[in-house]
Amino acid sequence: MFSEKSKSGTVITGLICLCLVYAGLFHLARYMGWLAQNPGLPGTIARTVYGPDVRPEMARLKHVREISPEIPPITVLCYHEVTPERGDDCMNVKPEIFRRHIREFKKAGFTFIHVGDLQKFAAGSKTLPEKAVLLSFDDGYADNYKYAFPILREEKVPGTFFVVSSTVGNNNRMTAGQLREMLANGMKIGSHTVNHERLTDMNAQEIDFELKASKEALEKILGESVCALAYPTGKVNETVLDKAKTYYDMAFVASVMPDTKQTLYTLQRYGVFKWNEHIESIFRNR
Numbered sequence: 001m002f003s004e005k006s007k008s009g010t011v012i013t014g015l016i017c018l019c020l021v022y023a024g025l026f027h028l029a030r031y032m033g034w035l036a037q038n039p040g041l042p043g044t045i046a047r048t049v050y051g052p053d054v055r056p057e058m059a060r061l062k063h064v065r066e067i068s069p070e071i072p073p074i075t076v077l078c079y080h081e082v083t084p085e086r087g088d089d090c091m092n093v094k095p096e097i098f099r100r101h102i103r104e105f106k107k108a109g110f111t112f113i114h115v116g117d118l119q120k121f122a123a124g125s126k127t128l129p130e131k132a133v134l135l136s137f138d139d140g141y142a143d144n145y146k147y148a149f150p151i152l153r154e155e156k157v158p159g160t161f162f163v164v165s166s167t168v169g170n171n172n173r174m175t176a177g178q179l180r181e182m183l184a185n186g187m188k189i190g191s192h193t194v195n196h197e198r199l200t201d202m203n204a205q206e207i208d209f210e211l212k213a214s215k216e217a218l219e220k221i222l223g224e225s226v227c228a229l230a231y232p233t234g235k236v237n238e239t240v241l242d243k244a245k246t247y248y249d250m251a252f253v254a255s256v257m258p259d260t261k262q263t264l265y266t267l268q269r270y271g272v273f274k275w276n277e278h279i280e281s282i283f284r285n286r
């Protein structure tokens with residue numbers, strides 16, 4: 001016969017064993033990447049306990065570097081909106097999170113560069129720091145000036161803003177005066193074409209117009225040369241690449257494509273959205 005004491009001892013030991021087994025399975029599931037993808041409660045607990053699973057992103061970025069050794073090992077991020085007012089918008093990153101990204105990159109020993117540094121690198125007149133990160137912003141949203149720009153100034157970090165030339169001054173977009181003010185304070189402005197339409201759907205003449213006229217319009221506003229382009233939607237073909245080479249020193253796509261070689265005209269960018277705003281942890285230990 002078991003005494004009451006040994007019975008309760010067995011129950012406690014059993015519970016502890018059960019907890020250990022469950023924790024082990026939880027850890028295994030986390031390790032295999034299952035829970036990190038789970039949008040429900042177990043996934044939320046896993047992400048809280050272990051942090052976001054950044055291994056797939058790290059592997060993708062590493063592969064891009066390995067197959068494109070001639071391109072400097074820079075990390076380019078692509079933001080869209082930065083505002084506290086559109087918390088649920090997937091294209092938006094809240095200002096305090098954006099500031100956290102900058103601080104995490106600083107902590108990890110990164111140097112912030114802009115397209116002017118890349119232009120000098122391409123011309124052979126400048127080397128780039130070993131760990132370089134370039135912050136870029138697409139579409140020219142007014143909140144970039146209102147929220148991102150003050151943070152960049154405070155943190156003493158440059159940003160590169162790709163602007164759609166026909167929308168300058170429109171509702172919700174930056175004005176010519178704001179672009180000039182940012183330029184005067186260490187920021188860089190690039191072209192995101194005239195109309196923000198998919199270039200791969202156009203003929204050579206239309207592509208020429210989008211790339212040339214946007215460059216000229218922005219140069220008129222800024223009073224200096226515009227050397228960089230970001231393709232709307234990131235899509236390119238041979239004609240688009242030829243035209244980009246005619247008018248610009250470099251051009252950016254909108255995603256990281258691990259199996260595609262990078263060139264100065266297909267510089268890959270890591271899109272930062274609400275759903276992957278943990279971006280800084282990818283680079284923390286690199």
Ligand SMILES: [Zn+2]
Pocket residue numbers: 138139192196232233
């Ligand atoms: Zn865009």
